[in-house]
Every structure is written in structure tokens, then in C-alpha cells.
Amino acid sequence: MSIASSGLTCPVPAGEADRVLLGHGSGGKLSAALLRERFLPRFGNEVLSVLGDAAVVPAPGEEIAVSTDSFVVSPLEFPGGNIGHLAVHGTVNDLAMMGADPLYLTAGFILEEGLPFDLLDRVIEAMSESASEAGVIVVTGDTKVVERGKADGMFINTTGIGRLDPRFRPGPTRARDGDAVLVSGPIGRHGVAIMAAREDLRFEVEVESDTACLAPLVQGLRATCGPAIRCLRDPTRGGVASALNEIAASSGVGIRLEEGELPIPGPVRGACEMLGLDPLYVANEGIMVAIVAPDAVEAALEAMRKHTSGESATRIGTVTAERPGLVLLRTGLGASRVVDMLPGDQLPRIC
Amino acid sequence: MKYLSEYRDPVLARSLVDRILATATRPRVLMEVCGGQTHTIVRQGLQELLKDAVDMIHGPGCPVCVTPLEQIDRALFLASRPDVIFTSFGDMLRVPGSDSDLLQIRARGGEVRVVYSPLDALEIARANPDHEVVFFAVGFETTAPANAMSVWQARELGVTNFSVLVSHVTVPPAIRAILDAPDNRVEAFLAAGHVCTVMGWEEYEPLAAEYGVPIVVTGFEPVDILEGIHMAVRQLEEGRAEVENQYARSVRRSGNEPAQALVSKVFELVDRAWRGIGEIPSSGLGLREEFADFDAERKFDLGSIRTSEPAECMAGDVLRGRIKPLQCPAFGEACTPEKPLGAPMVSSEGACAAYYNYARFQTETTGEPT
Numbered sequence A: 001m002s003i004a005s006s007g008l009t010c011p012v013p014a015g016e017a018d019r020v021l022l023g024h025g026s027g028g029k030l031s032a033a034l035l036r037e038r039f040l041p042r043f044g045n046e047v048l049s050v051l052g053d054a055a056v057v058p059a060p061g062e063e064i065a066v067s068t069d070s071f072v073v074s075p076l077e078f079p080g081g082n083i084g085h086l087a088v089h090g091t092v093n094d095l096a097m098m099g100a101d102p103l104y105l106t107a108g109f110i111l112e113e114g115l116p117f118d119l120l121d122r123v124i125e126a127m128s129e130s131a132s133e134a135g136v137i138v139v140t141g142d143t144k145v146v147e148r149g150k151a152d153g154m155f156i157n158t159t160g161i162g163r164l165d166p167r168f169r170p171g172p173t174r175a176r177d178g179d180a181v182l183v184s185g186p187i188g189r190h191g192v193a194i195m196a197a198r199e200d201l202r203f204e205v206e207v208e209s210d211t212a213c214l215a216p217l218v219q220g221l222r223a224t225c226g227p228a229i230r231c232l233r234d235p236t237r238g239g240v241a242s243a244l245n246e247i248a249a250s251s252g253v254g255i256r257l258e259e260g261e262l263p264i265p266g267p268v269r270g271a272c273e274m275l276g277l278d279p280l281y282v283a284n285e286g287i288m289v290a291i292v293a294p295d296a297v298e299a300a301l302e303a304m305r306k307h308t309s310g311e312s313a314t315r316i317g318t319v320t321a322e323r324p325g326l327v328l329l330r331t332g333l334g335a336s337r338v339v340d341m342l343p344g345d346q347l348p349r350i351c
Numbered sequence B: 001m002k003y004l005s006e007y008r009d010p011v012l013a014r015s016l017v018d019r020i021l022a023t024a025t026r027p028r029v030l031m032e033v034c035g036g037q038t039h040t041i042v043r044q045g046l047q048e049l050l051k052d053a054v055d056m057i058h059g060p061g062c063p064v065c066v067t068p069l070e071q072i073d074r075a076l077f078l079a080s081r082p083d084v085i086f087t088s089f090g091d092m093l094r095v096p097g098s099d100s101d102l103l104q105i106r107a108r109g110g111e112v113r114v115v116y117s118p119l120d121a122l123e124i125a126r127a128n129p130d131h132e133v134v135f136f137a138v139g140f141e142t143t144a145p146a147n148a149m150s151v152w153q154a155r156e157l158g159v160t161n162f163s164v165l166v167s168h169v170t171v172p173p174a175i176r177a178i179l180d181a182p183d184n185r186v187e188a189f190l191a192a193g194h195v196c197t198v199m200g201w202e203e204y205e206p207l208a209a210e211y212g213v214p215i216v217v218t219g220f221e222p223v224d225i226l227e228g229i230h231m232a233v234r235q236l237e238e239g240r241a242e243v244e245n246q247y248a249r250s251v252r253r254s255g256n257e258p259a260q261a262l263v264s265k266v267f268e269l270v271d272r273a274w275r276g277i278g279e280i281p282s283s284g285l286g287l288r289e290e291f292a293d294f295d296a297e298r299k300f301d302l303g304s305i306r307t308s309e310p311a312e313c314m315a316g317d318v319l320r321g322r323i324k325p326l327q328c329p330a331f332g333e334a335c336t337p338e339k340p341l342g343a344p345m346v347s348s349e350g351a352c353a354a355y356y357n358y359a360r361f362q363t364e365t366t367g368e369p370t
Helices: A029-043 A083-097 A117-134 A189-199 A215-228 A239-251 A266-275 A294-305 B010-023 B035-044 B046-050 B069-080 B102-107 B118-127 B144-157 B171-180 B193-199 B202-211 B222-238 B257-266 B289-294 B315-319 B351-366
Strands: A064-071 A101-112 A137-146 A154-163 A180-183 A229-233 A254-258 A289-292 A314-320 A327-330 A336-338 B028-034 B054-061 B084-088 B111-114 B132-139 B162-169 B188-192 B215-218 B243-245 B267-274 B278-287
Touching (some): A064 A083, A083 A101, A180 A294, A229 A239, A239 A289, A294 A314, B028 B222, B035 B222, B069 B084, B069 B102, B118 B132, B132 B144, B144 B257, B188 B222, B257 B267, B315 B351
Parallel strands (some): A101 A137
16 A cells, blocks of 8 residues: 555645635644734734733723724725724724723634735734724734634724723713714715725725724813713714714703714715715714713814814714604705614615 | 705705795695605605695605515525525515515525626626526616616526516506595606606606696606606696606606617516505516526426415505505504514605604604604
């Protein structure tokens, strides 16, 4: 009996691989190499470099804010960013909406066998950049590899920990009659950028995702307006309409929006016309809705406009005591309609 | 957007509202046929602005709403087959069949994909030769040319794994059915601008003459719709009953003749059941015999799918304009957009879903349903 020499070949390739192999999730040498060559150089910091079973960090104050989010997006790269930007911004922004200063981040990766390393590198690079911009460090992480077809390229989970300021606690129950409804920037860019990339729609003016870190904006609001900032929300999935409905329900107030004041960029409006969608329900990843006491409106707008991602901050409506729980939009014609929560995903219309 | 913003101009719209209010000597009952117009009317709150002059009844022009339950069940059956990639316009996905919908079929492993054009479905068929690709060809005359083109191209390209589940309907027979109903209240119609872009308006002239009813071909933006309403009200006040064209920037009297030619090469007139209304003779389009190979109903053994509508659903009366959605006992209680009993509660173009938003607001401001 003879054995073909190929049958004896080690399944771990001897040379440099250019993509993720199942072996990278084995816990063996390939896993160590993945960590050493790709993650540590970009995320490296004193806490992470210890490589213990758990990160040990100094306790920040009496109370902390904790938030977790998982990121699945197709395509992984899109105009304006990639899944790595989203994975940091999404969690950091959730902390910021509670008024917390983001400090630490954990990162869990589920990688699909065959994922090209250059794509993985771009994602890690994006996370590294976004993290340092947000002032957070990645203190612990995990990597798993699943067989081809069992994940859409890669999934990322991040958990963030932030320091709370006991004197600054914006919350969804705190909106009051007469408060102003502000947004920090143009509506609908992230969702349209993703849809355009997914459907391979080519518009004359490309729409870029707005993915951005909102922590500096919130810090500016805290410094200038303090408790006059009643409530902050980042209108991601479900868009501005869903975020405002949640606030209206939690605070037991009505919200009136002015259609003419909504900052919807022309290309977003055009794409939504074409796709039969409503920009108010389209996802955003770099703007926030702020409910602000009436006497702090100008100061809040000015504070937001000092930052790039807040330079077109504007007022879009008012909190009212009438019709608690309802969000109403006054149309350009002076009539009103209800802006409700969606029953599920927004579905494009036939005609 | 150029060529669009002027049709949303609030000042122009307000002046049209004032002209309609000044023209109507008594409240007039108008029906907009098309779901796209219903959508604008509700989104912009036009009913609220016009409530003293015009009662708008939302007609059966929502393709999602009038596709019969049997056909939805056939779609669900096909989408469940492991060898089928089922393709559809987005808003068909949540329409309830007898015990499921396409979203649930997808969650259970059925391959259901949203497309924006039937030609995309044909591309999917070419890219997946080991699957049968079925496109759910629903809609009025507006979507018929592209659907016809997909079948035509499939034959030209020799694509044998592509077929269409057809549920096409046409507008004029529906208008006739509404006018023939003994309890009809509709005094004038806004005809659907997109349908007439394809078909022209010649076929509406006999209807206007025979029934003495004004018909105005109307666009979809607020200013279009208000202008269409104004033209219809003016005809009623002047005792005229003609076909007029508000949507002149898109519609010619003879329509789009090459599109019509393609439609009649691929489709022929057939009797068609309308959900909630029942069968209307010669009111639908079916594939001609020579395209039978592309007809999903002949290609697959669909068995005998029999259905019955939920007894408490009054969609038929709503679609015929006999009752307003608020008058249905199930409205907002047993039937909501999250858990619809009938199709008009599903699509944003559906009258019940439209009222679900609008009427809740009305009820809370005036204390009584209108």
C-alpha cells in the first residue's frame, strides 16, 4: 500500500495565508498569530496587553453606564465607513446618550472562514481610529471563526463602559411640555448609503453614511446646558420617527414636528422617493435627537454646531402636553398626520 | 428635486385648497382610484383641509389590497418550495394569506427576495440556473409593461427557470363595477396618472359619457391631487361630465403605445377576482397561451387552494367605498397594521392602514370619529 504524499500534508498552511482559516479560531498558534499580528498592534494598550482572562481596570466613580450592541451589516464596507466604525460608534454613542463619558470597550468578533485579511485589517483599523477619537480603549476581546456560509463575512459585538456624572442624567422620561426637539445633523444618510450599496444603485451624488462618534457633542452640551438637556437619543434602527415615538411614550407627552424644518439632504430625499421609503424611518449612525428646555435652545444649538458632526444642528419640533404618546407632523400644507412606529421593517411600495 | 418641488409648493397648494372650498356649493363625494394618491392624501392631511367641501373615498387602486387571498396562498405555497426563489415587490411581503405571509415563509427558510423590477427577477433566474425563479406579477396597467417585458425577454433569452404568478388587474372595469353598485355615492373620479401614462384616457371617455360622471386623470403630488380635485368639483358644479387631464406632463390621450403593444402581445384580458369585491368580468390580465411555459400556475402543481376571508373583515365594503374603515367593528381592535385581518390594513396605500393613523388623531382631537 502506498500513501500519496499529498495525504500527509499538514492542513495548516506553512506559508502566509491571505484570509481567515478555521484554524484561526482553534485557540492554537494561528489564533495567537491573529491576535499578535492584527489585533494587538492596532488596539494595544496597557490593559489589553496583559492578555489575562479578564481585563482589570480602575473603577470610574460611583456609578457606571454599560451598553452592548451587536453589529451585522451587509455590505461590510459602504460609502462613508465600514462595520468597524459602526461597532465603536454604535456602543459609544449609546453610552453618550445616557450622559456618560465612554472609557472602556470590549470587542467580540465572529469571523467567517475565507474572510480576506486586508478587509479584516481595514475594519480593525477603523475600530482603532474610532476608539481613539472617542477616548476609549479596547480592554478585552474575543475571536471565533465559523465555517464558510455560517456568517455574513463578520459579526462584531462591542460592550462599552462609561463614567456617569451624577449631575447630568438625560433620560427618555424627562421630556416636558414646551421643550424643543433638536437634531444634530441631516437625517437618513446611513440607511440610504447602505441601501444604495446593497442594491447597487448609482446616484448622481453619492450618499455617505453619517457614522460618527457623538460623545464630544454630548460633552459640549453637558458643559454649556447641563440639566436643561432633558433627553438624548441616537436614532439608529427605525430612524428619527421611532426614537421620538419612544420618547413620547416614555415621557407621556406629545411631540409636534414641522415638516419644513426636517433636515433631509436632497440625495436622501431622492433615493427615498425612488425606493418608496420615508426618510423619517431610515437609520442614522451619527446624529442625535436632543430634547432641550426652551430657554437653552440657542445655547444647545451653538454647542453642537462647534463640532463637525453637529454643524447643521437644527430645531425640528416641540414637545406638547396634548395627545400624549403621539408624534404629529405638520405638513407643508398646514395639515397634520401621525408619525407612528412601524409594525416591522419598512417595505418598499409597488408604485 | 427638480420637477418635483414645485408640485409640493405649500403656497400653491393652499390657494388650490381655497379655490376648492370656494367652488363646491355642497360637499362632493370623490373617489381617488389609485393607492399612490391615497398615500399622498393621507400623508399630507389633504382630507383635513378639504373636509367641508369634499369627501374622499379611497378606491380599490391598491394592488396589494385587491390581490385575491387564493393568489396570496399560491404565492406562499410556491415560496415554501425548496427549489423556488420567490421574488416580489416589497409591500406584498406582509400581506396575510390564510395562515401565514411571505415574511414568515422567509423566516422558516423559504427563499423570498424583494426586487424593484421584474427584470431583476429575470437576472436572478439567469444567475441561479439550478433554481426555479418565480416573480409575483401584481399591479395595475402601470406595472404590466415591465412584467410583460420580463416574460418576453425570458423567452428571447431562452431562460426556462423563470415564471410569473400573475394577478394583474385593470382600472376601467373596477370603476364600472363601483358605478353599477346600487348604493354608489361616488360623484366623480380621480383616475390614476401612472396607469394613464401607459394606457392613455380614451377608454375612460365612454364611462364618463354613459354614467354622467366626471373623470380627471391626476398625478400624485399634493398640488397635482388638489388641482385634480378642483377640476372634478368644477365639472360637477358646472354640470359637465368629461374626461380631463390634470397630469399633462406625463399623460397623452393615446398613452404609451409601444408599452401597450408589448402588454397585449404577452397578456390577454381575463376575468379576475378582486379581493373583497369578487370576480369582475374582463378585469384582469393573464398570460397568453404562447407564454404558458412562463405561467407559474401552469408550471407548478398548485393543487386546489381554497380560501375564505375572516368573517369580521369588511375590506370589500371599504374597497367599494360603502363604509369608511372606522365603521368596521374590527378596525383598530381585532385588526391593526401589526395584525391585519385584511389587505387594506397592510399596505401604506391601503385605506384601513391610512385611517389607522389619521383617524386615531381625528378621534382624539374631535372626540368623535369622522
